[in-house]
Amino acid sequence: QLQLVESGGGLVQRGGSLRLSCAASGFTLDDYVIGWFRQAPGKEREFVASISWNAVRTDYDDSVKGRFTISRDTVKNMVFLQMDTLKPEDTAVYYCAAAGASSVFRSMGLGIYWGQGTQVTVSS
Numbered sequence: 001q002l003q004l005v006e007s008g009g010g011l012v013q014r015g016g017s018l019r020l021s022c023a024a025s026g027f028t029l030d031d032y033v034i035g036w037f038r039q040a041p042g043k044e045r046e047f048v049a050s051i052s053w054n055a056v057r058t059d060y061d062d063s064v065k066g067r068f069t070i071s072r073d074t075v076k077n078m079v080f081l082q083m084d085t086l087k088p089e090d091t092a093v094y095y096c097a098a099a100g101a102s103s104v105f106r107s108m109g110l111g112i113y114w115g116q117g118t119q120v121t122v123s124s
Contacts, residue, residue, distance in 0.1 A: 002027045002113045004096045009118030012086055016122070020081040022096035022115060029053040029098065033105040034079050035070060038092035038120075048094070049081060050105055064090075086122045093117040 008020040024034065035050030049060045049070040058070055069082040079096065096115035099105035104112055 002098065004098060004113060004115035006094065006096045006115045006118040009094060009120045011121045011123065013123050014086065014088060016086050017082070017084045018086065018120060020083065020094055020096075020118060020120075022079045022081075024077045024079070024096075024098065029072075029074075029077060032098045032100055033102045034072070034096070034098040035059075035105065036079075036081050036094055037097055037108070038090075038094045039117075040089075040092040043092075045095070045108065047106060050102070051079065052102070083120070086120075088122045088124045090120060091122050092120060094120050 003025045005023045006020060008018060010018060012018055030053055033050050033052050036048040037045050038048050039045040047061050048064055049068055051058045051070045051072055067085045072079045095117045097112055099112040
């Protein structure tokens with residue numbers, strides 16, 4: 001059973017930084033796309049960033065390009081999201097996710113796996 005567990009959320013001031021972690025277990029990520037989505041109160045869940053486990057390709061939403069960096073540790077089976085220059089509009093629950101195909105991942109389609117989420121709050 002594939003399991004994703006996030007950690008690292010919290011409260012930070014505008015301009016600050018946080019680093020989210022996602023520990024994957026129960027499967028090998030060699031053929032998976034893994035990354036992050038977020039959902040703010042009253043809004044739909046949206047794509048943030050992703051990384052292809054074996055191709056080392058990264059993708060970012062335009063709203064976080066230049067501020068967020070996704071990376072992974074293949075030995076520890078973990079993925080990280082370094083978030084710098086945080087803004088109040090980054091406030092949301094951040095979810096780690098994994099899927100066998102990038103099309104499934106970006107569309108949040110059938111077969112995507114989710115973590116339980118971690119809250120990120122950026123104060124002004």
